[in-house]
Amino acid sequence: MQENNQKETKNTYNPKEIEDKFYKIWEENGFFEIEGNKEIQKEGKKFCIMLPPPNVTGSLHIGHALNHTLIDIITRYKRMDGYKTLWQAGLDHAGIATQNVVEKQLLEQGIKKEDLGREEFVKKVWEWKEKSGGTILKQMRKLGSSPAWSRSRFTMDEGLQESVKEAFVELYNKGHIVQGKYLVNWCTHDGALSDIEVDYKENNGKLYYLRYFLEDSKEFIVVATTRPETYFGDTAVMVNPNDEKYKHLIGKNVILPIINRKVKIIADLHVDMEFGTGAVKVTPAHDVNDYEVGKRHNLEQIVAFDKYGILNENATEFQGLERLEAREIIIKKLESLGFVEKIEDYKNQVGHCYRCGNVVEPYISKQWFLKKEVVKSAIDKINKDESNFYPPQWKNNYNAWMKELRDWCISRQLWWGHKIPVFYCKCKHQWASKTTPTNCPKCGGNEIHQDPDVLDTWFSSALWPFSTLGWGNGDIGKNTLWNESDLREFYPNSLMITGFDILFFWVARMLMMGEFFLKELPFPDIYLHALVRDEHGQKMSKSKGNVVDPLNLIDTYSADVLRFTLAILCAQGRDVRMSQSQLEISKNFTNKLYNATNFLLLNCEQFPNLQDIEIKTELGKYMLEVFSKTTKEVRSNLEQYRFNDGANTLYRYLWGEFCDWGIELSKANKDSIIELGAIFKESMLLLHPYMPFISEYLWHRLNKSTLEDSKESIMVKNYPSINYTDSKNYQLFELILDSIVSIRRLKTTIDLANQKIPKVYILPNAKLESKQQELFIKYVSKLSKTEEIEIVESKVSNCIADITEKVQSLIPTDSIDLSQAINKLNRQKEKTQKEIDKLNNMLKNAKFVQNAPKEVLETNQKALDEQNGKLERINEELQKLQA
Structure with a gap:
C-alpha cells in the first residue's frame, strides 16, 4: 500500500473519478436515510429539515445550488453529530408552469388541451411527469446533496392529495374558506393570482386626459387615466370633496363618450388632487382602489372584458378586440369625436404575471379565498420569538407585510392541480368533502358536480412541513416509510433554509398552516439567504448573459469547489457575488489538501485515528490545540448558521495553520509526522459537511482503505469534538512562528530572503525555560535558514531589527553584506x-x-x-x- 500511495502522489487529484462513484456508494449504502447513522445516534437528538420543493419542471440553477449546499452542510453536520436526521426531499407540482409545459408540447403536435378534455389532458401531464419531471432531483446528486431519497414526496402524490383535502375541508367547515365575487389579480393566460404572484415593473406608458360632458350641457370635466379601454366599466367620476374647482359639480351626472351611459360625479377623500386634473374615472370591476370606493358608494360593478381580455358587449362597437390592442383604436375614435383633451408620456408601475409575463388586470371574478384572520396566531407566536429569523431583520419585514395582508385567493383556473373538494347539487346545496360523494347530503339527489377550479400551488406547499410526515395522509400513509409516527418525531422541523424572496410566498404560509393545524409553528429557526449575483453585483439574467450554470461549474471545478465557494461567500444578509477568482481559490484549496496528504504519505504508510493514539511531541500537542480551537469555532459557526465564517475558519486552519505551518514545522521534527497525520485525518471529518467528496477520499487514503471496499464512510462517523489545552506549549509555538515570520521579513528587507544567514539574536517578550529554548532554537533556525540563533535579554547594538508584539529579531550588520x-x-x-x-x-x-x-x-x-x-x-x- 505504501508503494501504491507513493505512486498515486505522482498524479493530481481528479474529482471526476471520485464524485459520481462516491455518491453512488453513499446512496446505495443508505447513509442519507434516517437510520444511516444509526451506530452514532444519540438518544433524544433529532434533526429535520425540509427541501424547499423545486418545481417538477425545474432544472438546477445557481440559487438552488446555494440553497441545497447550505441545507446539506447543516444536515451532514447534524448527522455526524449523532442526530437522528431527516432531510425531506420532494417536488412541487407547479400548477401553472407544468400545465404550460405540457400545453406547449401538445400545441407542437397541433393539439389543444380542449381537444383532449380535462381528464385526458391530466393523464398527459402525469405521463410527462413520470418521464421528464424531476430532472432537478437527479442534478442534486451532482452537488453532493444528501437527503433521504427513499422518502421523497410529490405535492400531488396520493398521500399529499389526502392531506390537502383534510386541510381544505377543516378550514371550510370552520368558515375560514369562503367563496365570492372579488376583485382579483387576473392573468388572461393563467387566471387568478395572489398579490405576491404579481411582479411590478416600471412602464413607459401614457396618461390620457378624456372629456366627460355633463348631462344636457356643453360643459365637461376632464379625467385622467392610464387604461382608457376600461372606461366602458365606469360607474362614476370622482373628485376630492376639498377641491374647490369641482365642488359645484358634485352630485351631477356626466355622459360617457360613445356608449352614452349616465354616471354620477361623487366625492371621496381617496382622490389625489395633484394627480392629473384631480378628477378620476371610477371602474369598480377593474381597479383595486375603485373596487373599495365602489363598495363605499354602493356603485355598480360593470365588467368591460372577459377572462381572456377580450372586450365584451359593454364596449359596443369595440366588442371582440383584445384589451391592450384595443387601446389605441379606442383613443383614435375618441380623438375623432373630440373627447380627448391631451395625451402625456407617463411612467408608472404595471403588474405582470410572475409566470408568463402578461400584463395583469384587476378583474371581478368568483373565487375561493382563505380569510386573513387565520394567520393571527402565527403572527403572535412569531412576535413571542417562538420562531427566530436569521438574519433577525427579516422579522420586521414579516410583520410589515402581515399588517397589509388581504384574504388569500386560493383558487386557480387550471386543469392540473388539486381540485377544490367542494361539491354542488342541483338543489343549490354546497359542501366540502374529503371523498367524492354519490348523493347530496341535503336532498339525497345524485345530480352533483365538483368545483372545476384547482387550488393555488402554494396551498399544498404550505402544508409541506407536516403533510410530508403523514399528517392527513389517511390510510395511504399507514404502510409507507412516512406515517404519523414521523409527525410525532419530526414536527416541528428543526430549521428552514430558503431564499428571502419566498418569505411571503411560502414561509409565511407554512407558519400560518402549521400553527393552525398543529398549534405549533413548524420550525424554531428560519434562515433566509440572499441572492446569488455576478461578481459585479448584478442580478443574473439570460438577457444580460451573466447566468451561471452550476452543473457547468461542477464539471469544470468539482462539486466540492462550487460548494465551498458558495459557502464562503454566503454571509448572513448579504448577496453572494459569484466570482471566477473565488472558484480558483477554492480549487487551489483542494490541491493544497491533496498535496498535504501526499506529503504525509511519503513519510508514513498509514495513520491511526486521533482517538487511538497519545500525542507526545510538543509540535503534535501544539497542532492538537490548534485543531481543538478550530473545532470549537466551526461548531459555534454552524450552530448559529454562520456558514461563511465556518468556511473561513476551515480555510485558515487547513491551509495556513496546518499545511503551511504544521507541515513545515514537522520537517524539523519527523517524530511528529504520525501525530500530525492523525490530526489531519480527523480534520477531514471537520471539513466533510462543506467538501464531502475530497474529505472522504483523503480520509481513506490516510487510513489505507477505500470507500468501495470498506463501505465505511466518514459521513456517518462522529463529528470532531475535542477540548485540549496546553497553554505553555501553545504560547511557545506562537513565539516560534512569530520569530520565523520576523526573521523572514527582515531577510527580505536586506535582499537575502532565500539565503542562509550566519546569526540572529532573538529578544523575546517572555522568559524561556532551558528546554523551551532548545525547542525554540531547533524550529526557528531550521525554518528561517539561520545557522545560529542566540536568545538575548536586551537589545544588541550594531544590528538591524524587526519588532513584533512577541519578539525582536536582530541581525548583526558585521555578519552580512548590506551593500546589495x-x-x-x-x-x-x-x-x-x-x-x-x-x-x-x-x-x-x-x-x-x-x-x-x-x-x-x-x-x-x-x-x-x-x-x-x-x-x-x-x-x-x-x-x-x-x-
Whole structure:
C-alpha cells in the first residue's frame, strides 16, 4: 500500500473519478436515510429539515445550488453529530408552469388541451411527469446533496392529495374558506393570482386626459387615466370633496363618450388632487382602489372584458378586440369625436404575471379565498420569538407585510392541480368533502358536480412541513416509510433554509398552516439567504448573459469547489457575488489538501485515528490545540448558521495553520509526522459537511482503505469534538512562528530572503525555560535558514531589527553584506524622486492646473502623495541599514 500511495502522489487529484462513484456508494449504502447513522445516534437528538420543493419542471440553477449546499452542510453536520436526521426531499407540482409545459408540447403536435378534455389532458401531464419531471432531483446528486431519497414526496402524490383535502375541508367547515365575487389579480393566460404572484415593473406608458360632458350641457370635466379601454366599466367620476374647482359639480351626472351611459360625479377623500386634473374615472370591476370606493358608494360593478381580455358587449362597437390592442383604436375614435383633451408620456408601475409575463388586470371574478384572520396566531407566536429569523431583520419585514395582508385567493383556473373538494347539487346545496360523494347530503339527489377550479400551488406547499410526515395522509400513509409516527418525531422541523424572496410566498404560509393545524409553528429557526449575483453585483439574467450554470461549474471545478465557494461567500444578509477568482481559490484549496496528504504519505504508510493514539511531541500537542480551537469555532459557526465564517475558519486552519505551518514545522521534527497525520485525518471529518467528496477520499487514503471496499464512510462517523489545552506549549509555538515570520521579513528587507544567514539574536517578550529554548532554537533556525540563533535579554547594538508584539529579531550588520540591499534601495529612491519631481512640476504649472479636468488633478495629487509616502519608507529602510 505504501508503494501504491507513493505512486498515486505522482498524479493530481481528479474529482471526476471520485464524485459520481462516491455518491453512488453513499446512496446505495443508505447513509442519507434516517437510520444511516444509526451506530452514532444519540438518544433524544433529532434533526429535520425540509427541501424547499423545486418545481417538477425545474432544472438546477445557481440559487438552488446555494440553497441545497447550505441545507446539506447543516444536515451532514447534524448527522455526524449523532442526530437522528431527516432531510425531506420532494417536488412541487407547479400548477401553472407544468400545465404550460405540457400545453406547449401538445400545441407542437397541433393539439389543444380542449381537444383532449380535462381528464385526458391530466393523464398527459402525469405521463410527462413520470418521464421528464424531476430532472432537478437527479442534478442534486451532482452537488453532493444528501437527503433521504427513499422518502421523497410529490405535492400531488396520493398521500399529499389526502392531506390537502383534510386541510381544505377543516378550514371550510370552520368558515375560514369562503367563496365570492372579488376583485382579483387576473392573468388572461393563467387566471387568478395572489398579490405576491404579481411582479411590478416600471412602464413607459401614457396618461390620457378624456372629456366627460355633463348631462344636457356643453360643459365637461376632464379625467385622467392610464387604461382608457376600461372606461366602458365606469360607474362614476370622482373628485376630492376639498377641491374647490369641482365642488359645484358634485352630485351631477356626466355622459360617457360613445356608449352614452349616465354616471354620477361623487366625492371621496381617496382622490389625489395633484394627480392629473384631480378628477378620476371610477371602474369598480377593474381597479383595486375603485373596487373599495365602489363598495363605499354602493356603485355598480360593470365588467368591460372577459377572462381572456377580450372586450365584451359593454364596449359596443369595440366588442371582440383584445384589451391592450384595443387601446389605441379606442383613443383614435375618441380623438375623432373630440373627447380627448391631451395625451402625456407617463411612467408608472404595471403588474405582470410572475409566470408568463402578461400584463395583469384587476378583474371581478368568483373565487375561493382563505380569510386573513387565520394567520393571527402565527403572527403572535412569531412576535413571542417562538420562531427566530436569521438574519433577525427579516422579522420586521414579516410583520410589515402581515399588517397589509388581504384574504388569500386560493383558487386557480387550471386543469392540473388539486381540485377544490367542494361539491354542488342541483338543489343549490354546497359542501366540502374529503371523498367524492354519490348523493347530496341535503336532498339525497345524485345530480352533483365538483368545483372545476384547482387550488393555488402554494396551498399544498404550505402544508409541506407536516403533510410530508403523514399528517392527513389517511390510510395511504399507514404502510409507507412516512406515517404519523414521523409527525410525532419530526414536527416541528428543526430549521428552514430558503431564499428571502419566498418569505411571503411560502414561509409565511407554512407558519400560518402549521400553527393552525398543529398549534405549533413548524420550525424554531428560519434562515433566509440572499441572492446569488455576478461578481459585479448584478442580478443574473439570460438577457444580460451573466447566468451561471452550476452543473457547468461542477464539471469544470468539482462539486466540492462550487460548494465551498458558495459557502464562503454566503454571509448572513448579504448577496453572494459569484466570482471566477473565488472558484480558483477554492480549487487551489483542494490541491493544497491533496498535496498535504501526499506529503504525509511519503513519510508514513498509514495513520491511526486521533482517538487511538497519545500525542507526545510538543509540535503534535501544539497542532492538537490548534485543531481543538478550530473545532470549537466551526461548531459555534454552524450552530448559529454562520456558514461563511465556518468556511473561513476551515480555510485558515487547513491551509495556513496546518499545511503551511504544521507541515513545515514537522520537517524539523519527523517524530511528529504520525501525530500530525492523525490530526489531519480527523480534520477531514471537520471539513466533510462543506467538501464531502475530497474529505472522504483523503480520509481513506490516510487510513489505507477505500470507500468501495470498506463501505465505511466518514459521513456517518462522529463529528470532531475535542477540548485540549496546553497553554505553555501553545504560547511557545506562537513565539516560534512569530520569530520565523520576523526573521523572514527582515531577510527580505536586506535582499537575502532565500539565503542562509550566519546569526540572529532573538529578544523575546517572555522568559524561556532551558528546554523551551532548545525547542525554540531547533524550529526557528531550521525554518528561517539561520545557522545560529542566540536568545538575548536586551537589545544588541550594531544590528538591524524587526519588532513584533512577541519578539525582536536582530541581525548583526558585521555578519552580512548590506551593500546589495543599500544599492537596491538607493536605485528605488532615485526612481521615486524622479517621479515626485515630475508630478510636482505638473501641479506647479499654472497653465496645466487651469486647463486640466478636476479628476486629472485629483489623480495626479493622489499619485504624488503615494510617491512621497514611498520615499519616506525607503529612507526609513536606508536609515536602518546605514545606522
